[in-house]
Amino acid sequence: MYKKTATEKILSFGTVASILFLWFIVSELGLIDQNLVPTPRAVFAAFVEIMENGYKNFTLVEHLGESMKRLVIAFFLSCVTAVPLGIASGYNSKIRAVFEPVIEFYRPLPPLAYYTLLVLWMGIENDSKISLLYLACFAPAYISCLSAVVKIKEDYINSALTVGASKTQIITHVIFPACLPDIFTGLRTSLGVAYTTLVSAEMVAANSGIGWMVLDASRYLRSDIIFLGIIIMGITGFFLDKAIQLAEHKIVPWKGKE
Incomplete structure (x- = not known):
């Protein structure tokens, strides 16, 4: 796992601080309509309000929990x-x-294009949403693994065959370890695609979840709740990606050290 230098960490922190400062200045000075861009104080007040009273019969933790359950199962x-x-x-x-042929056919399709069919077949509960997320996750991970195997040098496989390795041993001791860096890259891509799809899935035929909360708030021009939901999704997505990177660092310690 790539580690940032002290300078790079300072630059990253400076970027985030600059964005927050610009948001604070623009919203507090009224340069943009607060119905469109709420102040940080308004977003924090919405956070406190939802933590105390919930949103549409669900607490913030329950909304987030529903989204994470769908995402983790599908992933x-x-x-x-x-x-x-x-x-x-x-x-x-x-x-x-x-x-x-099947994977290449459905992979470019927008998820909502076939989500209607999944809802008709499986209903509006979690089954259809998890199936949609599964399909969204599957293609990037499959293609990443496929391309990783294809680009392995034949010398590695031939060397294993020379010493008497079976096909099973070649897959488990040669191909799989060699593919691990690309596999984790594919899993990170899959997770990002799945999170994007999750929001779309919750915006159709749902009554809970972070994506649904953002859509429902937009109907009432609650930009503070919309911003809150976006921030929560960004933070949770960031930590999920970091979790995969941490697993990669533990399982593939040789990556980047060739």
């Missing part, structure tokens, strides 16, 4: 299916020929 399911299938497809062209 986990995509990990345990897309990674092995992507590796198998990269190793065996026949397996790739079977699955690639």
